[in-house]
Amino acid sequence: MRGLVIRPAEARDRAAIRELVTEAFGQPAEAGLVDALVADNDVVLELVATHEGEIVGHVLFSRLFVEDEAGRFAAVALAPIAVQPRRQKTRVGSTLIENAHMLLKDRGETLSIVLGDPAYYGRFGYAHDRAAGFASDYQCEALQALALGEAPAIGRLVYAPAFSGL
Numbered sequence: 104m105r106g107l108v109i110r111p112a113e114a115r116d117r118a119a120i121r122e123l124v125t126e127a128f129g130q131p132a133e134a135g136l137v138d139a140l141v142a143d144n145d146v147v148l149e150l151v152a153t154h155e156g157e158i159v160g161h162v163l164f165s166r167l168f169v170e171d172e173a174g175r176f177a178a179v180a181l182a183p184i185a186v187q188p189r190r191q192k193t194r195v196g197s198t199l200i201e202n203a204h205m206l207l208k209d210r211g212e213t214l215s216i217v218l219g220d221p222a223y224y225g226r227f228g229y230a231h232d233r234a235a236g237f238a239s240d241y242q243c244e245a246l247q248a249l250a251l252g253e254a255p256a257i258g259r260l261v262y263a264p265a266f267s268g269l
C-alpha cells in the first residue's frame with residue numbers, strides 16, 4: 104500500500120491498537136493479550152503500520168525463553184499480528200513482519216517462534232521443521248520457528264505469563 108509508514112508503537116497509540124486488534128480478530132481476547140504483555144514489560148518489539156496518520160496494522164514480539172538443563176536462551180514470540188479488515192491482503196502484514204525481522208536481527212535476536220497458519224508464515228521463512236524439536240503445550244504443525252542467527256533447536260518453550268491468560 105502506498106504511503107504506509109512502519110514505526111515503533113508509542114504510549115499514545117494504546118487505544119487505537121486495542122481497537123484495531125479487537126476489530127481484526129472480531130473479539131477482545133488478543134487486544135487484552137497485547138495490553139497484558141505491555142503491562143508486564145514482556146514486549147521485545149511492537150510496531151504499527153500507519154496510513155495518513157491512522158493505525159492500520161500492528162505486530163508484537165514478546166520475550167520467550169527456550170529452557171533446558173543448561174539454562175535458558177532468549178528468543179521471541181510473534182503474536183499477535185493484526186491488520187484492519189478493509190486493508191487486509193494489501194501487504195500491510197507482510198511489511199510489518201519483514202521490518203520487524205530486520206530490526207530484531209539488528210538487535211541480536213536469533214530465534215522467532217510463531218503459532219499460526221504455515222501458508223502465511225512460511226513466506227517469511229518460518230517452518231515447523233525448525234520448531235519440531237521444541238517441547239511445548241502448543242506443539243503441533245502450526246508451531247513454527249525462524250532462525251535469524253545461531254539458536255537452539257531443542258528445549259522447552261516458555262512463553263510470557265500473559266499467554267496463560269488467553
Ligand SMILES: CC(C)(COP(=O)(O)OP(=O)(O)OC[C@H]1O[C@@H](n2cnc3c(N)ncnc32)[C@H](O)[C@@H]1OP(=O)(O)O)[C@@H](O)C(=O)NCCC(=O)NCCS
Nearest residue numbers: 127128184185186191192193194195196197219220222223
Ligand atoms: C493475518 C493477517 C495479519 C495478514 O495480514 P495481511 O496484511 O492481510 O496479509 P498480506 O497482505 O501481507 O499477505 C496477504 C497474503 O497472505 C494470505 N493470507 C492472509 N491471511 C492469511 C491467513 N490467515 N492464512 C493464510 N494466508 C493468509 C493472503 O491470501 C495473501 O496471499 P497471496 O499473497 O498469495 O495473495 C491479517 O489478515 C489479519 O489481521 N487477520 C486477522 C487477525 C489474524 O488472524 N491474525 C493472525 C493470527 S495468527
